[in-house]
Amino acid sequence: MTDPHRPSVSPRLLAITLGFFAGSIAFSLVGMMLMRVVPSVAALAGPALPWLMKAPTWLYMLALPAIALMLHLPALGWWRSGFMLVWGSFIGMMAELMGTGTGYPFGAYSYTAFLDPKILGHVPFLIPLSWYAVSALALDIASRLSLSRGQRILAAAAFMVLWDVALDPAMGAAFPVWTWETEGFFYGMPAVNWVGWYLVSIVIVWGYEFLGAFTLTDPPRHTVTAWLVNGAFPIGICIVSGLYGAALIGAVALLLPLLALEAHRATQTAVG
Template sequence: MPVNRPKNDQNRLLLWGLLLLYLIGRTLQLFAGRVPNLILVIFHVVPPALFAVVHGARVYRSRGVLVFTCLSLGVGALFESVSLRTGFPFGHYRFTGLMGPKIFDLPILLALAYVGMGYLSWVVSVALAGGENRSLSGGRIVWTPMIASFVMTTWDLSMEAIWADVDHGWVWRDGGSYYGVPTSNFLGWLLTTYVFYQLFAFYLRNQKTLPARRNHYLPAILFYALSALGNLLVIAPSSLGNVFVDATGKQWMISSILHTSRLVSIFLMAPLSLVACVSLYISGRPRNADCC
């Protein structure tokens, strides 16, 4: 089949442009308090979501990325909406106005995070599972979604307390042991992401998990790594002071919250990205593959 080089080049430039846009947005965190919070949220959420659509269309075709988008948005919105009303599976919480417009109390931008970071975490997990260009069948159809759910929950582990305590994007009604965040939140992330990853895996049954050249993986894995790097740039506005007081009245040091986020980013997210890249290069795939 002939290759449409101009279109491939345009897609390549678009993907790298979205990476650059995301990096610029995360750099703006250094000016927290001077840049509107909604702008920071948009830069944090929208570029990964657009990247997922463009990159996903290349490796899964338009139909495949549409299925992933519908599953991640639908399942994520469903579980978030149920939890807002019942406390299951994440816990009891409410969103503030930080993340902009809402539908049924759920911010639209938060729902988009399931698409963007959800897709990036899926690509990282496929590389970690050694599933590039292989059929998604047998045990692979279960363990790849399981790995993906842990990869994405690791991202939430790095950011949850910052978004809730420093940025005040939402409020946990009953507090929790992780800087005012309940353990149920992370169990809820594991459950929610596993459900839509597993459904996507069923859709891909007996298909190649990423029917593309090895280097198609690299921009997506780099994007996940950049999200870890971006966490190192988070600072708290001076107006917040030194202490965050959760809904139960317990005090948490903001410096400790930022420090923990950086540790998770350095010692969990960064190694996941590195091992995913190494997995590609030890898989024995051709080295003359086109990037993106």
């Protein structure tokens, strides 16, 4: 029975948002493939080409946090869901501003003009929302593993880093949304970037757990779907761009949290 005191989310609205989310990814990947196979397609688009490239990306970056919010709103309510949105976005924004300004904690990098406009001329406005969305999904998955609170925080932060394994070569090398100022070991990315990702993710997830009292007594059904569809975007970009090694490594990394979840379920079933 539905709790009348908790907000509800229309299954149709969630399905439509997931559809737009997946559609924006498919549109972008098909467009990239067409421009590589048939370069003359770009000329046919004419002055509309920049918008045809940017609009699906903006839709993707808006749909992702909307999905995370809708997934957790019924269980967490407006106050805790709103706190997570603000906290995750704020910490992500501050980390990105510090990173683009000082090189810490991710290494020296800067964003290209593709996702303009930028906060203080450094960080695209929609980037902080991605920190919130993916960290919320990561903690959701970690919370299903029967871990202690401290273990959940560390696991969710690790899942964030695993998501970045495909993201960074896709957005830093294949289709540069940001550029590294020093040559790193993994498709131009320095190793310190993952250290920075892990530390920032710990701060974000710590806030969700200790300040936002994150609890999911009835875990949402579509978290795994959102995780997989979201991860398919950078993996697809790597494939279309010929970075097959990055795509393979990224796919394995993306699946590790889900394999841990499946192993946990199997253990629970065997014990039960």
